[in-house]
Amino acid sequence: MTWIGKIRRVGRIVEPAPAAPEPTVAPPTGVRGSLQLRHVDAGSCNGCELELAGAFSPVYDAEQYGARLIASPRHADGLIVTGVVTHNMHEPLLNTLAAVPEPRVVIAVGDCACNRGVFATAYGVVGSVADVIDVDVQVPGCPPTPDQIVTALRSVTGK
């Protein structure tokens, strides 16, 4: 039983979480602190993916606020979309959204996803995410920092 005692003695040794941001949308499931997201890369340069990975890494630990990345859109409460929507990813994005049960949220991460970013005049681009589907939360930045992503997620999880 010593290890249990040790856990009790040491307690939590994380930095205190910063104050919760203003809520942007209500948690889709109606429960605070539970947000299951399916990630879709609609045509990103992978810069946003790296920051997303940072946001869910042990350092920023988005999961402590109840947000999780999961594999199946059937189990998800929403999508987290990165990158500008390309022709090739247009259909798959729509199909993936259709597979997410309602009510759901769509979070667009990065300048590309919000307003086409650096790919504004590029060929093969359909538009920003909002041009294609309804977006609830936008995270600006090229790429946004993990802090910004975590803040945006907390504004949905409500924690």
Add this chain to the structure above:
Amino acid sequence: MTTTVLPAAAAELGEGPRTARLAREAIASGLATTLLGALGLVLGVVAIFGPTRHLRIDWLLPLAGVRFDVDPLGGLFIAVTGAVAVAVGIYTVGYAQREHWARFPMVVLPLFVAGMLLVPAAGSVPTFLLAWELMAAASLVLVLSEHNRGAVRFAGVFYAVMTQLGFVMILLALVLLSAAAGGDAFTTIAAHADDMSAGTRTAVFVLTVLGFGSKAGLLPLHAWLPKAHPEAPSPVSALMSAAMVNMGIYGIIRIDLQILGPGPQWWGLTLMILGAVSAVFGVLQATVATDLKRLLAYSTTENMGLVTLALGTASLLSASGAPDVAAIAMTAALLHVLAHAAFKTLAFLAAGSVLAATGLRDLDKLGGLARRMPVTTVMFGIGALGASGLPMGAGFVSEWILFQSLIHSPPDGNTLLALAMPLSVGAVALTTGLGIASMVKAFGVGFLARPRSVAAEDARESPMSMLTGMGLAAAACAVFAFWPALVAPALRGVLDALPEVGGDTAGVQLATFLRLPGIDGSLSPALLAVALAAGVLLAFAASRWGARHRPAPVEVPLWACGAETLSPRMQYTATSFAEPLQRVFDNVLRPDTDVEVTHFAESQYLVEKVTFTTRLADPVEQRLYTPVVGAVIALAQTVRRAHNGSVHLYLLYGAIGLLVVLLVAQ
């Protein structure tokens, strides 16, 4: 005009009588098989409970005469064979018509059954060998029924050589026995068994274990089994896998456990090692097999391995002075023989039904049969559940008893037992676990999801007679899964006749509750099933109740990973399902894998196509058989030099031979 119409009309005219004749022949053949089986079943059951019956026909075989002694042990194996034949016979009526069997296999099928029924009934060495050869020759003919396919011919030759090799060993062993006993009746041999020299006993043990082990599909002489069983027509595969392999087990019990028993400890240990290795090897090959019938054939090796392990345990324990636990192991062995016969008959018949409907054995091309062949699917499911050794399956109770006997060996400081038993527990556990994986693969990939080929898409359910045959086997599976107490009196009768392996002790009490005397462990398969069914019903009701307030369901397209439609190519295949296991057991399985990448001519950064080939050969066969076959061929080449076709030379050989004979005889 008339010339073009005539052949077509003639063919049409000929078609009617031909199908009618085929139907008549199929019914006759199936009925004969069924009746023979029923007769065997009745006689076997009578023999288990009655006194030993004798029958002598002196004129039938020159010099020796034919002699039958049917005792409880033989009766059990006759009854099992008969029961299998009943189901297979009914099934054959439909199968032979659907597959357009020739007349020859239809005639040989009842003969094969007769041979198998006579083997356990034989009371003397010549009779035994005669029946054994009848069985072997008839099965060989049946394996070759589709001899216009090359694979069948190869399997036939392989089978012929190996079965005769096994026969030679059995022949030698039995001849040694009768010479040492001074008589060829099994009763005489048994009476003189104790006076035989240790050398004779050892030689007979080794020869019989190899010879009978080969028939039972045990390593290392198992290689004919995964070749011949898949290539034979499915009713024949069922007979071979569910009944013929049992004859190997019967031989081991009769000669090594009963007549020569109780043997020294190393006999039991040898059987245990052979059984454990066969079980693990068989199940490993079954998990990576993609051919449905090959998978089932390897599963036969696995199950016969388990039976042999149980036999070895019984022998070792009774030699170590623990007859009460030995009797439990023996019960496990006998019960597993029965259960295996039930579920393997069912599985092979269902596989035959799939083969007849689609022409496919390759799991990677099957799928989607649950909609198209619902009855066959359920039947195969029952068989697969039995083979995986899970509760509610036919193989569960016997494997549970085997586990109990292994765990509860006496802890009296015997180093041999202390080592052998835990290792066996590990082997059996590994076997059961992998067995589940292989059966999940066979059922899940073969029958569920979407069809992977046009042939599987066009599959249609089998005719009534085939379904009836499978239904009988399924009923037998249900007996072993839920109410094994039904066969308890029969097992008791056989055990009473086997005092060599603790048959005179209390043994397993099979009733509503299965109890092991002296061991606190009990089990009630029937109550377990009731509890499980109640649990399922309760969960269903609870979920319905919980769903009262849910919104009405909506129709959404299937999730295809973002793609537009779900194609059968996205499904798990048998190969991909087994891939992780294949990787883990890479050192044992030694797969031959090849990845070939072709680039576009313009740039080597663009890939035109990737070819992936993997071939899984039987490693034992490759390592052990290839050198032996090579050596035999080399030897034959040397001998061939003496045969140059010159008549003069042959005359000289004849003269030399005669001279030698004269000199020796002088």
